Amino acid sequence: MPLDTLDRSAPSLFKQRASRPSQLALYSALALFLMVADARFKITEPARIAVSTVLSPVQWLVAQPVLAYQNASRYAEVQQQAVRKEDEARKELVAMAQRAELAEELLEENGHLRALLGLRERMTQPGQAAEVIYDSPDPYTRRVVIDKGETDGIAPGSPVLDEKGVVGQVTRVYATRSEVSLLIDRDQAIPVFNPRTGARSVAYGDPSPARSGGMELRFMPSNADVQEGDLLTTSGVDGLYPPGLPVAKVVTVDRRADSAFTRIYCEPVGRVQGVRHVMVLQPLNRAVHPEAEAQAAQAAADKKAKDAAKGKKDGKSDKGRSGKSGDAAAPAQPAKDPA
Numbered sequence: 001m002p003l004d005t006l007d008r009s010a011p012s013l014f015k016q017r018a019s020r021p022s023q024l025a026l027y028s029a030l031a032l033f034l035m036v037a038d039a040r041f042k043i044t045e046p047a048r049i050a051v052s053t054v055l056s057p058v059q060w061l062v063a064q065p066v067l068a069y070q071n072a073s074r075y076a077e078v079q080q081q082a083v084r085k086e087d088e089a090r091k092e093l094v095a096m097a098q099r100a101e102l103a104e105e106l107l108e109e110n111g112h113l114r115a116l117l118g119l120r121e122r123m124t125q126p127g128q129a130a131e132v133i134y135d136s137p138d139p140y141t142r143r144v145v146i147d148k149g150e151t152d153g154i155a156p157g158s159p160v161l162d163e164k165g166v167v168g169q170v171t172r173v174y175a176t177r178s179e180v181s182l183l184i185d186r187d188q189a190i191p192v193f194n195p196r197t198g199a200r201s202v203a204y205g206d207p208s209p210a211r212s213g214g215m216e217l218r219f220m221p222s223n224a225d226v227q228e229g230d231l232l233t234t235s236g237v238d239g240l241y242p243p244g245l246p247v248a249k250v251v252t253v254d255r256r257a258d259s260a261f262t263r264i265y266c267e268p269v270g271r272v273q274g275v276r277h278v279m280v281l282q283p284l285n286r287a288v289h290p291e292a293e294a295q296a297a298q299a300a301a302d303k304k305a306k307d308a309a310k311g312k313k314d315g316k317s318d319k320g321r322s323g324k325s326g327d328a329a330a331p332a333q334p335a336k337d338p339a
Contacts, residue, residue: 125242125281125282125284126281126282127279127280127281127282128148128152128153128279128280129277129278129279129280130146130147130148130154130160130178130277130278130279130280131146131147131276131277131278132144132145132146132180132275132276132277132278133145133146133147133177136179141181141185141186141187142181142182142184142185142186142188142205142213142272143168143171143179143180143181143182143185144168144179144180144182144275145177145178145179145180146160146177146178146180146278146280147176147177148176148177148178148280149173149174149175149176149177149178150173150174150175150176151175151176152176153282154170154173154178154280155170155173155282155283156170156171156172156173157169157170157171157240157283158170158178158240158280158281158282158283159234159240159241159242159245159280159281159283160180160278160279160280160281161245161270161278161279161281162270162271162275162277162278162279164246164269164270164271165245165246165247165248165268165269165270166183166190166234166241166245166246166247166268166269166270167180167182167183167268167270167271167272167275167278168180168181168182168183168185168188168272169181169188169190169240170280178280180278182205182272183203183205183215183247183248183268183270183272184205184206184213184214184215184268184272185205186204186205186206187205188204188205189202189203189204189205190202190203190234190238190241190247191203191234191235191236191237191238191241192217192232192233192234192235192247192248193232193233193234193235193236193243194226194230194231194232195231195233196227196230196231197225197226197230199224199225199226200235200237201217201219201220202217202218202219203215203216203217203232203247203248203266204216204217204218206265213272213273214248214251214265214266214267214268215247215248215265215266215267215268216263216264216265216266217232217250217264217266218261219261220261220262220264221260221261221262222255222256222259222260222261222262224262224264226250226253226262226264227250227253228250228251228252228253229249229250230249230250231246231248231249231269232246232247232248232249232250232266233245233246233247234247236284239283239284240283240284241284242281242284246269246270247266247268247269248266248267248268248269249266249267249269250264250265250266251265251266251267252264252265
């Protein structure tokens with residue numbers, strides 16, 4: 001049979017499909033059947049598990065960009081919160097450190113002031129408390145400036161001490177301020193007394209940086225009885241410092257065989273460096289004790305009363321003597337002639 005006589009197309013019967021409503025009804029019934037069967041008999045559970053297992057890597061891969069974006073956003077937010085909390089913690093730490101430093105400074109200042117008040121109660125010489133404002137701008141001297149001056153009764157030569165001992169002497173007085181030369185100033189000298197041996201000497205300031213500022217006993221003989229640890233006090237022979245105030249402590253005794261003198265270095269007892277509050281005493285030659293002043297006033301009053309009583313008594317005596325002399329001299333007058 002020739003090939004051109006064969007009809008290769010399908011019959012029209014097999015080309016026809018179900019209508020749209022029929023397909024919708026069929027698929028709806030199938031879906032309803034599957035839902036009921038899955039709900040009652042779990043017939044699609046193995047298929048669901050298999051599909052989920054197969055699709056889990058795809059789900060993980062697709063979810064990674066979203067998770068990365070969420071993690072990045074959360075990291076940035078957490079980092080901002082951490083930076084903010086760190087800044088707040090640093091500010092609070094700085095504030096706490098400032099408060100702690102201020103409290104420690106106030107405690108130390110209260111201790112110094114209490115010690116100064118106790119020293120003032122023990123001292124019979126009048127004085128007043130002062131505060132160090134600043135150090136002298138001259139780099140070749142060791143001086144400080146206090147907030148008391150001539151208007152407050154500060155006199156040149158006034159001893160200046162803290163709660164531990166002598167720190168210097170007032171060398172210049174202005175209207176509202178005064179300049180204090182510290183014991184370690186090169187031009188400062190103070191007579192001292194060694195209570196252990198009873199020897200007197202003079203301590204000079206030695207501001208050399210090799211010893212970080214100190215004092216030196218000069219012109220001491222090589223056989224002088226001075227030992228390390230001896231406490232030197234004021235002798236009171238200069239008429240400015242009251243006797244018995246702690247001045248310095250001997251730290252080094254250098255006896256040289258080739259020299260007739262011994263080099264003795266001392267360390268001031270008072271805080272000559274970093275002192276803030278000091279006590280300024282009146283010079284010994286100007287200070288007057290209240291009891292001595294009262295005794296002097298009483299003695300002057302008694303003397304005045306005695307002088308008044310003596311003058312009154314002398315006046316009565318002179319009057320009596322003049323009366324008696326007049327009576328005695330009356331008969332000595334020549335008699336008048338009755339004619």
